[in-house]
Amino acid sequence: MLVQRIQQQFIDSADLKYQCAQTLAPTVEAAVTAVLASVTGGGKVLACGNGASAAGAQHFAASFMGRYERERPELAAISLCADASVITGIATDFETRAVFSRQVRALGQAGDVLLVLSTTGNSANVVAAVEAAHDRDMVVLALTGAKGGQLAQRLRDTDVHVCVPHDQAARILEVHHLVLHCICDGVDAQLLGLPDALENEQENLA
Secondary structure, three states: OHHHHHHHHHHHHHHHHHHHHHHOHHHHHHHHHHHHHHHHOOOOEEEEEOOHHHHHHHHHHHHHHOOOOOOOOOOOEEEOOOOHHHHHHHHHHOOHHHOOHHHHHHHOOOOOEEEEEOOOOOOHHHHHHHHHHHHOOOEEEEEEEOOOHHHHHHOOOOOEEEEEOOOOHHHHHHHHHHHHHHHHHHHHHHHHOOOHHHHHHHHHHO
């Protein structure tokens, strides 16, 4: 019984990812374009989220400042979830809603990108971060689920919204993680060209 349940988890995740490959690829491409324009123009990516989404933000920053799969110059990305002293200090002196927005106003500049992750789109501190990013003339890249919640209502036409069509947090997070990998891979492909193996494969198909 448990083995079957585990197998179903894999199947459900794969089914959703296949569906999203068809529907979300153009939006993810737009996300790659926004991030690439920022970092090649001297900007940076500020990333934030709560809980498992905070881990995603940190993973993205690590892949950008370090590397994803190939060697390349470091790119500027900062996780706003990583500094416990800053987060707890802001939460104590002000309010938990401000833990990201104050960092965005302190660190963000026009030309930067704010990457926010929220499965529901209703996290108050993430919504506040988006408002702060708009005050700084930053582009927002939002990864959400379901219908995007309050976050979707705050986004501008110049922002990018990758919304996973699902209500279960675990499935949404799995797709978010893949989207982050696609963004890292897409930026690398634009900066470094396609990997040799993939180039050869495409030439064979042509």
